[in-house]
Amino acid sequence: MLPDQAQTRQALERLLAQGLLATPVAQSGVRDVIERSWRRCVGAEVPIGRHDIPYVADVHDMAPRLHAAAAPVLDRLGDDLGDARVAMFLSDDQGRIIMRRAGEPQQLRILDNSCAAEGFDFSETSIGTNGLGTVARERRPLLVHGSEHYSELLGPLTCAGTPIFEPFTGQLLGTFALACRSDHASALMPAMATDVGRQIEGNLTAMLGAHERTLIQAFLLATRTDRQPVIVVTENTAFANTAGLVHVTPETHALLWCDLAESGLRAGRHRRVIRLAGGRADALVERVDGVGPTGPAFCVRLLQSPRSPEPDRPSDHRRRHRRAAPQAPLHPVPDISDQLRSAVGFREVLAVDGPAGSGKLTAAMAALAGATGATGAPPVVVDLARTDCPESLAETGAPAVVLHHVHDAPAEHLRRIRTAIEDSSVPVALTVDLDTAHHDVAAVVAALCTTVRLPSLPEMSAEVPRIVLQIVAGLPPGQRETRFTSDALQVLMRWPWPGNLAELRRTVEQLARRRAGRSISSADLPPRMQQAPLRGFGMIETAERDAIVSALHRFGGNRTQAAAALGIGRTTLYRKLQTYRIPTGD
Incomplete structure (x- = not known):
């Protein structure tokens, strides 16, 4: 039964007027999946009327495998449909239309007026609820009828769409949809769209090369004999059995591939500790050769659930007993985080050492914030590169003080700095780059402080995926939905990062602004990262x-x-x- 068009539109207008806190509109006959999409659109502030839809002029280089697999299917269907007033659309995984087949002139005018043409972005965040972008978001077949569309541009149309998945890996590649004027819609459209999607997936399977078949054979053999989580990785692919799916993320793929590809493992099974996004885990790793020019594949059988790394030093049972709840890490490397927390916990003067851009100030502020407890006021930062050190740190009125850029302080001020630290009644931390500091500065730090050195970013490249996730999570709404693909993370892990954490943060924030809410691949990274040779070992x-x-x-x-x-x-x-x-x- 088709929805009442006027009643459906009134329900949407009521939701727009009352906002996201409005009571559910399902009682008006609106399906849950449509209302869910509407609410996402309202939250993303998608315009409901005519507006500029993002457009890409050259779509022929986008999703070439999907395009090649879909073209013969759409050609056959076009011949079968003849003069029927039904258009066919293929989009990539972002909802951008990469193929349109329509021939009837009146229908073409309607579609063009609705921006339903190759190159236009039909993601939910661009044009609202529709049979391409919403299908990609829901990952399920869907019929969107007339006024169920969020945008007024699509009101005259009815669309039946279905997702298209990569064979064996389950990765979303794109969507296919049939569209026509609502008064020409047929109840057979959803079944036809779903059948076309399965035909395209069948072509994708047939296009697999001999090396991919070798890989799939190894995977099927492993999953037939093992019930543990099994993950298979190549440079460009990762897939898993049901138990291992929870670990198949871009972050895990980047970590596994970068680790295993440089491990020097030979043929046969090897027991080793591997890195996953959720921590480390014991695993049996088997190298699979003969899978193509990009290098070997690795079949990973997890022997236990991932665990967070613990520093290997004598345990302090009393300190662990007092820890009622897990504390937020002060640094991506757990051992360094624990050193920072230990220094301030014993009310020692903390000196955070490291190269420029390594996050010294952030670490010092976080450590002192934990030491001062729930006072509410943050530590005060005194930048010694710009101002003199106060004679008494108590004059700041802060619960704690960070003396920033101690290595840039004039030599004649060191006596005052030392006296201020020695006489301080509040916790104090310093930031310093001992590699560039004058020997007198190093002497003061050695005499007064417990020094914790922060590594440069290349020294902790395995932490890059986790740091990227943390940076993205702290971005404004819209940008924090941005995701980095595995190939992008691999480049970020291998880039030498002369600007350290500061350069990584700036890069991630810039990309998230430019491609807010989208997937960022290696092709979206700055040209200098794409063209430069990857960092290797001499x-x-x-x-x-x-x-x-x-x-x-x-x-x-x-x-x-x-x-x-x-x-x-x-x-x-x-x-x-x-x-x-x-x-x-x-």
Whole structure:
């Protein structure tokens, strides 16, 4: 039964007038799936009337595999439909129309007037509820009839759409829809659209090459004999059995591929600790060769659920007992986060050391905020590169003070800085770059402070996916729905980041502004990142990595003993473990 057009439109107008807090409009005969979409559109402030719809001039290079698989299906259907006044549409996974088939002149005028043409963005956030963008959002077949469309542009049309998924991986590739004037709509349209979608997916399966079939065969063999979560990864693909689907995310794929591709694993099964977005886990990893020119594949069988890493030092049962609830990390690397929290917890003067852009001020502020408790007032920052240090830090009236850029303070002010720190009655933290600081500054820091060094971003490249997620989560509404694909994250993990965390934050924020709410692939990254060679290991770095692996093996994974044998500190060893992506057992 078709919905009452006038009643449906009145329900939408009532929702627009009353806002998202309006009572459900389902009693007006509006389907739940349509109302859910309307509310998303209202929340995204999508215009209901005519407005400029985003347009891409050249759509022929978008989703080439989907285009190739769909073209013969739409050609056959076009021949079968003959002069029927039904148009066919194919969109990519973002809802952008990449193919339109329509021939009847009057229908073409209606479609063009509705911007229903190749190149136009029919995502929900662009044009509202429709048979392409809403199908992509809901990931299910859907009929949108006349006034159920959010935009007035689409009011004359009825659309039946269906999602199109990548065979075996389940990744959404795009959507297909049939559209016509509402007075010409047929009850057969949803079934026809769904059948066309399955034919396109069948063509995608037939297009798989021999190397992809080899990969699928290895996956099916693993899932036939194992009930544990199984994940298969190549440079461009990840898929899993039902138990492993929860781990198949862009972040996990980027972490797994970058780790395993550089691991040097040979044929056969190897037990090792792997990185997932949710933490580390023990796994059996099998290398699968013969899957194409991009390199091997890896079949990963998880032996346990992911666990968060713990620092490998003597436990403090009293401190752990007092921890009633998990505390927010002060730094992406858990060991460094714990060092920061320990220093301020014992009311020591904290010096946060690290190169420019490594997040020293953020870490110092977070550490002191935890030390001052629920006072409400944030620590005061005194930038010694711009102002003199006050003679008494108590004059600031703050619960804690951060002395920022201590390495940039004039040498003649060091005595005052030292006196202010020694006489302070409130918690104090310093930020300093000891690699560039004068030896007198280093002497003051060594005499008064507990120093925690923050690594540069390349030294903790495995944390890049998690940091990207944290940055995106803190962005304004609309931008925080932005997602990074695995290939983009792989480039970000391997980029040398001369500007450290500050450069990463600026890059992520810029991309999220330009492509708010969309998926960002490697093609969307700045040209310098796309064109530059990826960072690799030279002969000296390779030799150092081998020495660290040998020392860890000799001492059964004990990093303290391994660091002593190598003649370096534990913190330095930890940084190198991150830099060389050496797996450990914690």
